[in-house]
Structure formats: C-alpha cells, structure tokens
Amino acid sequence: MTSSASALGSVLAAEGSGGDGFQAPTIAEFYPEPIAEFSILGVAFEITRITIISWIATAAILALLVLAVRKPSIVPGKMQYLGESGYSLIRDGIARDVIGPKGLPFAPFLASLFFFILANNAMSIVPFFQISPNSKFAWPLVLAVIVWVMYNWVGIREQGAGRYFKDAAVPPGVPAAALILVTPIELLQVFVIRPFTLAVRLFANMFAGHMLLVVFSLGTVYLLTVGNFSVIFSPFAFAMALAMTFFEVLVIILQAYVFTVLTATYLNGAVEPAH
C-alpha cells in the first residue's frame, strides 16, 4: 500500500468513524513501506516505491534517447528530432551560451543532468507513480554534490588552486575595508550555499508540488464522502487539483532547466577567471 493510499485510507476512516475531520497528508507520504531491505558493509539500503520510480524514469529517458540516436541521419526522424531538440537546447542554449566557447565539453554532462532531472520530475504527474524521486532530498543532494565537486575541480584545473581560492575569497575590485564582510560571504556562498540552494530548490519544489496535489486530491475525496452539504465544494477542490497538475508541468520543466543553467553558471565562473 502506497503512502498516498494509506493517507486516503485514513481520510476515509475518519469519515467512517464520524470523527475528527480532514486528515491532512503528512511527511509520511515520502516514506513508503520498503519493498526490500538489505545491508551492505553496514550501510542500510531500502528499496521503496520511490526508488523503483526513479529507476523507471531513468530507464525511460535512456530508452527514449537511445531510440532517438538508434539510426542517426542527416534528415532526422521524429524521435531523432525530439532528442536533437532536447540536446541542442542544452548544448547551444546553455553550454555554449552560458559558459562560452569552453563550454561545449560540458554539454554531455549538462545534458545528462537535464534529462535525469526532467524524467524524475515528470514522475510526479505520471498516473500510478505520482511522486517524483526528486522530492526525496537524496536525489537533488547527489546531483548538487556532483556539481559542487565538478565546478571546484574545473576551477582548480583551469586557474590553478592558488588563483582559484584567492579569487573566491578576495574578489578583485573590492576595497580592502569591505573584505572583512565580503570574504566570509563569498567563501560561504561558493563552497556551501551554492550546492545547498541548488539541492534544496529542486527538492522543495517537487516536495511542495506533491504535497499540494495530494492535499487537493484527498480534499476532493473527503468533501465527497463527508456526507453533508460540503459535497458541493468537492468540484472546486478537484478543479484546484487539476490546475495544480498543470502548474506542476511547468515546475517540472522549469526546475530541470534552472538546475542546469545554474550548474552552467557555476562552471562558467570556474572556467573564466573572475574579472
């Protein structure tokens, strides 16, 4: 039984016992019962519904991409055109335009990032899955840490460790007196805040989106079954659930794009010495 279903169960139970009103969904939404549990080298693994969803999403986007490049030709077919459009958006629109001429080698990584986030975000509105793995902090955290390691490594490689850390701590053109404020802020920003906000932005969007959808969906059911005149409000809750679903589509695409653009911006800062 999924957590949403158990929440639905508790809504119906509350109605049955004539009890204590609407049971709002809780954080338990995001902690479904594990399907399998095992331990390797002392690390506990839980394979849950959300883990499976992540695999399905990743496998699906990979299948689409491989299908797109299965028979590459100069005049693309439908699948190839779709794949090319997605890849070109990242390669030309982000890697080349945000990072510059040095950005093209990062295009494959940025494209992987974009496709992964997009596919996993999309699971939040796919029927029967309806929860995004990115609403579990582990996924955005993994991505953000990879990005963090990458841009620092690129910065050290391109500018040299001394130059890179010095520029990060002491931005050029800042008056010496202001450094007492600027240096801690800059260091905190580059090495802590950037990866943290990157991860939290994606996580919070998907988390909140899922909560909104669940609240309005359960609300629709509750209002239908509570058994008095509040039935007439049920369609409003349903309309809101629909509207939030469309809004979620926007968030899915936008967050994938924003994550990729910000990654490219950080990489740009690492590739080009600060002015």
Add this chain to the structure above:
Amino acid sequence: MNILAAESANPLLPPVGEIIVGLITFGILVFVVIKFVVPRFEQVFQARREAIEGGIERAEAMQAEAKAALEQYKAQLAEARNEAASIRDQARAEGQQILEELRAQAQAESERIVARGEEQLATARQQVVNELRGQIGTLAVQLAGQVVGESLADDARRSGTVDRFLAELDGMAAGSPDGRTGGATSVSGSTR
C-alpha cells in the same frame, strides 16, 4: 522505516543508502549519455554541417563553372561575329572583283565581236569591190562599145583604155574611203 518513524524523520537528512542508490542511478544515465547518446548527436551535427558546407561549396563551384562557360560562349560569339563580318567583307570584295572581271571580259568580248564584224565588213567590201571592178570593166566596155560602135573592137586599144580607166578608178578609191561613192564617181568620171 515505518510510518510512525517517518513522522519524526527530517526530510533534509536522507539515509546514506538512498544517496548511494541515487548516485548509481544518475551514474548509469551519465555513462550512457556521454558514451553513446551525445557522440551520435555530435556525429549527426557534424555530418549535417558538412553536408550544408559541401552543398554551398558545390553550388559555388557550379556557379563559377557556369560563369566560365558564359564567358567562353561570349568570347566564341564575338569571335564568330568577327569572322562573319570578315567573311562578309571578303565576299563583298570577291563579288566586286568578279564583277570587275566580268565587266572586263564582256568589254573584251564586245571589242572582239566589234573587231571581227569590222574585219568581215572590210573583207566583204573588198570582195564587192573586186567583183564590181570586173563587172564595171565589162559593163563599161560593153557600154562604150555600144556607144561608139564597132570602132573600139580592136583588142589592143580596148585593153589599154580599160586598164587606164581602172587605174583611174583605183586612184579614186584610194583617195576616198567610201569605195562605192568613189567607184560611182570614177564611173561617172570615166563616162565623161
């Protein structure tokens, strides 16, 4: 993790196992995309760029070729025009020459015809003169014989008279180009 435990869980502190699973999932995607998907896309982009550039190059080459051909045709046309003009000039000159020649030939022919006619005329006249000379002699003798009777029958005298008359006649003919008139004059003269 059961639901009661989840109630107290901090969503910002994910379990390590979940992080590892996410890492592996993303790692697989990155591997496939970098290893298989992007190279194919880049290959297609490259092929497309080359196809377009090749097409432009081919079009430029074709245009240059067409231009060269046009130049060549123009040159050939000008040459042909020049040639035609020179042929025309030559033909005109030749025609002129042929005309001159024909004219000269005709002139010569006509001159020749005129000359022969004159010659024939002269011959005929000589013939007539010779013929007339004999006849006139005979006639004159007959006439004289009839006029003076038998007195002049003597051959010797008669021939002397005739010879003298003819010599007189010849002298008159040499004096006047018109033999007939001269003859007639001589005849009338000898008659007197």
